[in-house]
Amino acid sequence: MSASAATPPLAVVTGAAGGVGRAVARRLAAAGMRLILCDRGDNVHDMARELAADGGAARGVRFDVRDEEAVEAAIADIGRREGPPAAVVVAHGIPGPTASVWECEPDHWRQVMDVNLTGAYLVCRSVLPLMLEQGYGRVVLIASMAGKEGNPYDSAYSASKAGVICLAKSLGRETATSGVLVNAVAPGVVDTPMLEHASEELLEYMTSRIPMGRIARPEEVAATVAWLCSPDCTFSTGAVFDLSGGRATY
Numbered sequence: 146m147s148a149s150a151a152t153p154p155l156a157v158v159t160g161a162a163g164g165v166g167r168a169v170a171r172r173l174a175a176a177g178m179r180l181i182l183c184d185r186g187d188n189v190h191d192m193a194r195e196l197a198a199d200g201g202a203a204r205g206v207r208f209d210v211r212d213e214e215a216v217e218a219a220i221a222d223i224g225r226r227e228g229p230p231a232a233v234v235v236a237h238g239i240p241g242p243t244a245s246v247w248e249c250e251p252d253h254w255r256q257v258m259d260v261n262l263t264g265a266y267l268v269c270r271s272v273l274p275l276m277l278e279q280g281y282g283r284v285v286l287i288a289s290m291a292g293k294e295g296n297p298y299d300s301a302y303s304a305s306k307a308g309v310i311c312l313a314k315s316l317g318r319e320t321a322t323s324g325v326l327v328n329a330v331a332p333g334v335v336d337t338p339m340l341e342h343a344s345e346e347l348l349e350y351m352t353s354r355i356p357m358g359r360i361a362r363p364e365e366v367a368a369t370v371a372w373l374c375s376p377d378c379t380f381s382t383g384a385v386f387d388l389s390g391g392r393a394t395y
Contacts, residue, residue, distance in 0.1 A: 152179075153202065155230045156374060157223060159183045159210060159268055160237030162192050164337025165287055168363035169234050172371045174201035178232070181223055185209045210237055210264030220271035229275040232283040232374035235265045235309075240342040241301030254301045261305035265312060273316070273325065282325035283374045286313045287366070290333045290389050298347060306331075310385055317383025326382040328373050333389040334360040356391030 156173045160166035161182035174196045180203040182189050193205035208215040241257040276282025292306025313329035334351045387393035
């Protein structure tokens, strides 16, 4: 790692104002990391102030992950001001429409793909050169069990998260000998505001498939992410870590 003992390592979290992103940011701040919190709304600055009030070191940065130029400019500015990050957590994402494939409008499909998959690609594309130059980095992409199994009436979201999983696998193999490790986390249903967009039928279907009989807490996702972001993670790359309460079968 390039960070000295006097300078805490830097972590960048996208989607930091959302449910999983907020939990990850809190966990990494508690571990002593400096945080750059990224989201498209002003509430990311509120989150930074909240962490700072608790003794953390955090700064909010606004950009839309669909905007190639904005992503590149933001990551370049972070590199100039803060130095290369030790960890990047790609936690942004939006739900798709609850509809059959043939009823899903192309505009809705493209929106979900642009945010969840292309946005993840753009962030990785911009940040990986900084990590490769320093010879160290940990990248964690937040995927979903939906990307492994394909939830019915949830095709856009499921397909986008399947793409995120394969992005992590490809990147993990491309950077395997560089000191930069790339992994994905695939939670099942997580208790976040995103559930507000799920129909009662879809939520019941997903929960019924969890052997532990409950949905995950954001803090449980954050605990796994924190380990993947740490120097203790040394021999995992291109992997998918399931958080499914026993639902995962492969």
